[in-house]
Amino acid sequence: MVNSIGSPTHTSASHADHQPVRFVHTFSEAGRLLPSASQWSSIELDFHLAPQSNTTYDSLPSQYSKSFDYELVITDKKWFKSFVYVSIFMLLVILAIVLLVRFLPNKHKHHGNSKNITLALNQALMFFDAQKSGNYPSSSPVKFRGSSGLQDGNTSNPPADLKGGFYDSGKNIKFSFPIAYTITLLSWTVIEYHDKYGSIATDLAGEIVAALSAASIVFKEDTGYSIKLIQSAEKLFEVATKNNTGHHHGTYTEVEDCGGEARMYYNSSGYQDELIWGGTWLFFATGNTSYLGYATGNFNAAEGEETASEQGVFYWNNKLTANAVLLTKLRYFHDLGYPYEVGLGSSSKKIDLLICSYLSHKIYNRTPGGLILLRPDHGEPLQFAATTSFLGKLYSDYLELLGRSGVNYILGDNPMKMSYMVGFGNKYPTNVHHRAASIPWDDQHYSCPEGDRWLHSKDPNPNILYGAMVAGPDKFDNFLDDRDKPWFTEPTIASNAGLVAALVALHDPPYRSSDSNDNNLGIDLNGIFENLQLVPPAT
Known part of the structure; x- marks a missing residue:
């Protein structure tokens, strides 16, 4: 040139x-x-x-x-060098802006997702307000409900005061079995993630938690009440595990006077998982190792009783998987050694394999939209996906302390592009199979036959049942928003308990200062172990 x-x-x-x-x-x-x-x-x-x-x-x-x-x-070299320096500086500024723009959306998305989880969790808890029986509080945010069942138990012989509690689903029926499961599961979330409840609609969460009055660990500060709960639980456990000629082990639905018509809705398939579930929680509540001995000693028997269709599933009829998670936490953080190591080892092995199986597409089928199908032939897939999400996140937190989800599908990330939690998002079920939500709130009393005209109506529910998770889609991701098809549209307290558990586990923990010694997962590592004074077994 x-x-x-x-x-x-x-x-x-x-x-x-x-x-x-x-x-x-x-x-x-x-x-x-x-x-x-x-x-x-x-x-x-x-x-x-x-x-x-x-x-x-x-x-x-x-x-x-x-x-x-x-x-x-x-x-002039001086001017040229100045030009070069200014150019380099400008390039660095531009690069910094590009990087900032690149990463800011992720941060914004994270906070947006956290905000959505908070809203979803508040609404899921609100559903339990809509299910209350007995004297209904005027302060409730659910305005289409009122007092009900005030004579409950009066006609029994002898009469009993059975006011209160929770209706199971869209029907005005109370079932002891799913109510007990619901209370235990929600109480477990309070024990593990109580810090996270501090950042939820505190008065509502407090009212709901106060109503779930079966977990003595949750109410440990109310010593008198906690002691009464433990004493009642111990007496009941003693009767349930008694082994003599005058006592028959079995399920409540085997007995006509006990199970009655409940077996059509909640038929228990076995009792061993419930007994080790009760023994495990009594151990955490009292520190009495005899209860742990019962739980670990009978764990294999409970596994043998588990039906093939329920393996890996946590819901009102099968507590074995969740029990294994609890015992695994004990082994990881408070291993007691002999004579419990066999049962604890079986539990942790079961959970290791199970969590891996959740991730495998070869073991559990999924809908085309990605929803795991743990019991594909039994309907109501969302409740099983919710509890799976809870257990998976909880176990993940355990492992992180040592060293994503079905919930997204439920909240709208699915082929139907519909939130399956009523009131959440822009599109959700409007024909929920629920008596109170489908009948207009006009201060009039309607008999059951009179209510059928709304059951078969094609109009949307006049009342929005905020926070209710419906049964969910079929195994092909299809969902019919039809009030007359409860296998799609009916919510239950047991299902919502699993949803609340999953949402709490996924919820961002409260802010911690950088110099805090606490973990940043929002999980309480030691709370469940507070009562472990290792009381020797009674002789």
């Missing part, structure tokens, strides 16, 4: 006869000197931006755009 007009050397501004133009740039392709208002140092810069053109200055112009080689002559 040469300077224009055949000049073999750098063109310099020192030629006085070229005034008033003091500086020039040479463009080898242009074939002429161009005046410049810039002051450059006498350093030649050759910008090879493209292959050099063979076209000379007297050639015909091409119809296509050309690339040029630039040869710049500059006269």
